[in-house]
Amino acid sequence: MSGTAQPHRWIDRERLGYAEICAAVADPIQKRGPGRAWAIAFLGALPFVLATLAAIGAVLTLGIGLSGVNTTVVWGFSIANYVWWIGIGNAGTLISSMLLLTRQHWRASINRFAEAMTLFAAAIAGIFPIIHLGRPLYAYWLAPYPNTMDLWPQWRSALVWDFWAILSYLLFSLIFWFTGLLPDLATMRDRAETRIGRRFYGALALGWRGSARHWALYESFHKAMAALAVPLVCSVHSIVGLDFAASLMPGWQESIFPPYFVVGAMYSGFAMVVVLAITIRWGLNLQALITPAHFDAMAKVMLFASIVMTFSYATEWFMGWYGGDHADRSVIAYFFTGDYRWLYYSLLFCNCLVPQALWFARVRLNLWALALIAVVINLGMWLERILIVWNTLSHGHAVSLWRTYHVSFYDVVILIAPLGLFAFGFLVLARIFPIVSIHEVSQIAHDEGAAAAGVPKGGVA
């Protein structure tokens, strides 16, 4: 793999010393100003942030009637957005933890922002179930807190499981991300030139000195967390799948839902990582750290996920027909012939057909094509989520109340504006914390021999 153009597999420079790595990551934050591109991006994201806040304010003031939900299709964009964002969040942790456990060293340069992506995506996802409620101010009733009325949540409800799943996932993501950040925070502290910087990073670094004992503790803690992460990632999205599967509705009541949701989450999550990696690589000039080989690996994962998704869809159709239940068959027929059939065909196009281009190495290595495919996959996955909600609810058991969803202006805002909020989060993060893991990239550089002087070209440790 480390062909002629590339001296090392995961480092795109023949020589890349530790100092250089540190400088590449830390200097944009500590030495240089935000720069024009950052300012433009920041200003571009700001209206979206304000729009998100305005939409949330409006729905809290005027009521969930602002959304296009109706008596039959009682769920809508909020639920689809929630599932989509949780899905995005999933891949971050998966990349970090699964790849850490399987010793895929290439993860080093992308895991930091993949984890950050998880954090932001899960936080944004967490907003939706709350603002979708009729009475959001009582969302805390899902928590089992002691109260004078002796009331507890209703544990049989998938929504309560979901509440715990999101909450634990969010807390876990935060801790996992922060743990991985610790050595870098110490680096930042040591490199900080201002008093405020030293205080700030110093407080966050929790007294990290880089001693062998620290590193030993860090390694075992981080690995243990990573081991926890994998089942957690699976559980969170399985439970999201159970929100639908633990029901009585045709098209939802399917045992395939939990695994199908996990794969779907990984799929859209990897697509989002690809988009972000391309953006960050370009925005922060990290070509040396994020190499075509990274994209090649991720593209292969997406291709695999696409095949699994296609297989899942086919299973759904087959089981609907094979089960023989009229309501199920009717819903499957509705996928293809009903009111949302064009959206359904688009979903198949985006999720099943387009990613097949990734069989070709030329496509995998062409960042433009890859970015485009990744965006298409994310679009397709959002369509999948909204259609899971719409198709079943629009075409349930009660024939006289079959009706379609009416997309409202509010729906469009809460679909698009949080993307800006997400970008905003990244922009802020990129100005505060190292966006690529300094210590892990240094280790790769060491392993690949790029860091040490005098190691022959192409040498692998």
Next chain:
Amino acid sequence: MSPLIPPSRREALRLLGAGITLAAGGCSRPVEEIVPYVRAPEQLLPGVPARYATALSLSGWARGVHAIAVDGRPIKIEGNPLHPGSLGATDLFAEAAILDLYDPDRSRTVTERVNGIASWDMFERALSGPFATVQRVRGRGLHLVTGRITSPTLARQIEGLLRALPEATWHVHEPVNDGNAEHGAELAFGRPLRALPRLDRAEVILCVGADPLGPGPDQIRLSRAFIDRRRDPARFGRLYVAEAALTPTGVKADARRAVHPLDQPAILAVIANALGAGLAPPDLSDEARRFALAAADDLKAQEGRALVLAGPALAPEWHALAHWINARLRAPVDFIAPPDRIEGRMPATLADLAGALDRGSVTCLAILGSDPVATAPADLDLGARIERARFSVHAGLHGDETAGKTHWHLPLTHELESWSDLRATDGTASLVQPLLRPLYDGRSLHEILPLFAGRPATAGHTLVRETWKDQGGADFEGWWRRCLHDGLIEGTAAPILDPGEPRLPALPTLRRGEGFAVELRPDPCLWDGRFANNAWLQECPKPISKQVWGNALALSRNEAGRRGLEAGDVVQTAVGGRSVEVPVVIESGVAEGVGVLTLGYGRERAGAIGNGIGADGYKLATQAEPRLLTNVALTKTGRTETILRTQNYVEIEGETKTLFRQIDLAALSEAEPKGIGADQPSLLAPWTGDKDGHAWAMVIDTDACIGCNACVVACQSENNVPVVGPEEIARGRMMHWLRVDIYDEGSPEAPRAGFQPVPCMHCEHAPCEPVCPVAASIHDGEGLNLQVYNRCVGTRFCEANCPYKVRRFNFFGYADGQPYANLGAESVKAQRNPNVTVRARGVMEKCTYCIQRIATERQAAERDGRPMGEVVTACQSACPTRAIRFGDLAEPGSPIAELRKDPRHYALMEELNTRPRTTYLANLRSPNPALKEDHA
């Protein structure tokens, strides 16, 4: 103590102002409050509902009702079991009357067109001039316009007025009248007679354009008689219907044909010929002729128990022919003298009024309780002509279209605020008693009429008692109290007359133009438009089309296809130079070459609710063609409008037929009752019986349901169900706890439909319960599935998981802070049932089986130390045909448990293992073996 210095200039002015204000306030009449009482009347218990018997009118005819008042506020209307026009049930108009009482748009004060707000004194002064003029000439120039008068007191007053002022003219205008039937009876029998068909004794019935089960003053009586007879399979009989568009009667038909209104007389002619009339053989399609001949055979075979009914749009001659046929068939029809006539007085028509206005001979025009400007045939152009009256006054509940054209407008009191009396269609008189003091400064017609007779104003109470003073012998007070208590006056039903042999009338030649025809019908929800400002009725789905907040021109699929029209296309409907723009709706069972439009929409001055909703059919009607317009031109405008609907018209295909079980009468003996499904394993806790021994259940007989919507509005009234408004309906939202679905297993050309009311199923394994994260959807100890409003956080998972989709969500604060239009006004709040929570924004709600009524009965039983008696839900009490039964499954020998063993019994979606408590009885149909196309 402050020094005694003179007040400053400012202070002096302030004191002066205060003094003037106080003086002015002191001079006004003392404000009289209705509630609360300082000293409560002895019988009145706070919070305990009191029932008063009274009567409500529809097109002048009475339906006796019990009005329920809590702390002096009427909140609900129920039927009066003693009254022949109610039989304990209501219709949707009676149920909705309570909202009319509290309508914020009601006129509150006397108004003058130029100067605005005025007073009764000012009006009396203004009237004195023109009245003196007409009095000098024995009343010439005085024109009274009223609706149908069945009130004996009002009749007596009008008679008195006309006797005192013999030159005065009394006009009667009833927008939806039985003019053709009245003339037909006169043609046939030579004298005015009113026919009362006895559907309880008629087993084979042919309706030609007639809709006896449809909306109207006689709906309850006719449908009860019809359905009660059909409950006995031996007397099930057969109903033939030939009509232009599907009506409730058409839905219940065993054989139905869509027949163009101009062809409908030919059906009658075929029947008459089969009975030996010897008329010229009419021109009729083969299919319709076969239908008519099959009906004729059946009618002849059941002589004495066969009946033919002609529709209101048919010319009088055809009504006369129907009488002739009925006489041949010895049909069970009673004849009485029309109870809406004043002996020896023939009221003039609106056309006479228009003539008088043109001649300029109208000195004083009084339009009392009628809205002719909105409802008169368009060619009379009454709106413009009324301006020619020297002095004109309108009395009405609303400042409506007519009020906009007259000089003065007087506010009328609502029927629940005034003393009066009314007659039912069979002549039975009832006393109308007020439940509360008039909310506004209104007077009843009885109190207004003396002003035009030059008499002093008298209280309505006195006037009504005056009418009946000779009754009751020595004990008038006792008699009066008994009549008030019972809600009707014994022995006032019109005597049944022997009409004699009907003549075979000279019949007009049948004309069958090629042009397109439009039939105008009273609206099943707004009637003739008088209920246009009633939000419950505006949002009540029409029985067939399920349309709300508007009307539309119903076309058949073929007709629309031929004209390149799709549902929602707005067409310009033009006839004789007049036109309205109306959206098209495609309906099953509409005859070719005809469209059907309902009246009562397109009002300009109905109020905040009714203004500008729908298209005004009256604009097309003329004196010559009041209900059936011929040679109508339809032009596509290119605009489209969404037809607002609350639910779909379900065309049964494949396995959806299990949703609506239909059985042929012939196969009834082989039918087996279907249970609520085997109790399959479930993750839900098993239902182990009820704590205090009750198990509430409901059985709905779909065969008895005529889709009249009385239950829907009754539920709305009882349970504080809010109105959401047309914008919300367009977004697919609604709040009705009870919906009446329509299922059709026929084809668009030949529907075979039926109605199915769907309240909450109160499933024993309720899918809504395990999915609620906060346990707001729970089961109580009596098998009721409850929604705890103040625990609900609004995830809506319960509705998502409800296979029946019976839960309703407050997307906005429809009842609480974000009401539609003016429905948040204080007066509307007075209607609310104090025993039912008004739901807030963001919570789910649904049918509770009227748990407040169960609780009331339980408390009463506990207090009296007796077992619980019968509980009647609001929908059940409203149902004219008693299709809805409610009771306790656990009670030994309970009728509800028996109904579950009926061979027609079935449960909705029992395969889902929900074990519903609301179950159904299948629809029955008795198709004629000779008419193959009616068989499934």
